[in-house]
Amino acid sequence: MEAQSLLVERIFLTVFPLVAIVTVGFLYASKFKPDMSVANQLNIDVFTPALIFAVLSAESFDLTQYQGLAIGAIAIVLGSGLLLLPICKLLSVHPKTFIPPMMFSNSGNLGIPLIILAFGEQALPAAIILFITENFLHFTVGIYILDHKTKPYELLKIPMIVATTLGLLWSNFDIYLPKSIHTFIDMLGQIAIPLMLFSLGVRLIGLELKNWKVGVIGAALCPLSGITIAIITQSVIQLSDTQFAYLFLFSALPPALLNYMIAERYKQEPQQVASIVLLGNIGSLLFIPATLAFIL
Template sequence: MLPILLKCLPFFALIGLGYLAGRTRFFPPEGVAWLTKFVFFFALSAMLFRFAANLSLSDIFDLPFVLAYLSASVLLYALVMAMARLRGRSIEEAAMEAQCAQSGNTGFLGVPMLVVLLGEQAAGPVLMVLTVDMVVFSSLITLIITGARGGAFGVQTLQALALGWVRNPMVVSIVPGLIWSGMALPVPGPVNEFLAILGAAATPGALFAIGASLAGRGAERLVVAGWLSGAKLVLHPALVALAAFWLFPVEPVAAGVMVAAASLPVAGNVYILAQHYGVAPQRVSTAILISTAASILTVPAVIAWVTG
């Protein structure tokens, strides 16, 4: 595990540097917001489009892979919701806790880090995990909360979901990339170089932004946040490993990437959802903080296992 830990340390050191810059206010919250916007809309989008456009559809979409990841994630989602309901939490809070336990930081942390650590062959599986998370589970939390609040599942709900996808730059980057790949068109050399240069800023920018955003988070409801962090860092990859290695015929390398992606800490966009709906934002914020700190040890351990 030590060699993997040493390879992971520079990535987490960038998160730590961002945290230090945010904590000392050398990098103020406004700066964090603008850096995040640059990474989200430009650097990461360029990286995702380039990966998708240069891969064949068979490298990205594989039905056993999707079924394995989806079944394990749905099981985790149901389990965390059930545990929350047993504690007397509302359906809305239970769904937000489940979202917290299922949604990993695949965009900002997984794509830059796993492709470097596991090689270019990791790009397709990571993009598939990211797509399932965005399309299925980001929609699921919206539908559950809408239903719990007595809203009707009509045209307006579908419009809201569609607008959410269209306004997400990761979706807007991956889909055109897949279309380009599907047409079997080569990416022109200068365009590919431009995307590579811009996309190269995604790794340091995203990791620094993660750390700086964590600096403004407080820690409350530690017991529940600790349970959610454990569910995300340990239970999620364990269930995914069971599904990918034993229940479905997933190719071993892709299965390993899937498990590594499932081991990532809680995604920052879950906090945005929690704030938007006014459901357990402090609980989610603490889980993001705890899971990101603990992932310094847990993610290298999982990567060492899947590569060993």
């Protein structure tokens, strides 16, 4: 009982700073109305790729041990989008606005620490695999959803795809990276998440009431759809109990902050996406503890 209380407390301490930084961005923007377009562009092209490379290059693991887990993650990401596609018409919201946040979850800054917290340091390779899989799909399938004119070879130019590829090469071949260089890249990467959250708060200025309605519904449908697909997938691929626990927690994660950043870049109703992302992460304060109570 005490362990569960500590776990719930840790979950709150993980999610609360995210909401707090968003609130600071909102309050600042209420008074000063900053233009975040340049900062968002830098975050997509420099800071977030640096974060991805720093995480991947610092770890060494055998990808073949987690093939089933990766397949499960792919099924959850794609299956959630297909499952909720008919809902868009009922909510009178554009699929390009609603579906990506339902598909692409917060598997990095929330998913990785949560999995390690729940299962220990030995779960880090699995958490990274889930993150890599979701992130790769986000910048291939996710970009294609927003812009059907995107050519496959153009995806290879996306800084986050390049960072993921290089990070995997560094990890797989155990290439030496001087500590000074890794520290430099890691420091750049540490800018990404706080800036992303602050920018999200800025975007919340001018939200209409209808945006909150869709955000609340999305906060419930995102984890519920993921969990549904996870259970169906498990009946087919039959993961071990441990790996299924990882996958189940992954399936209940809220929308990734990057959904807002990409919506901003492609001008796909970023205010609407901001409300879906924010309320989804607030809703995780309810869904994540319930999920952990179930799998633990």
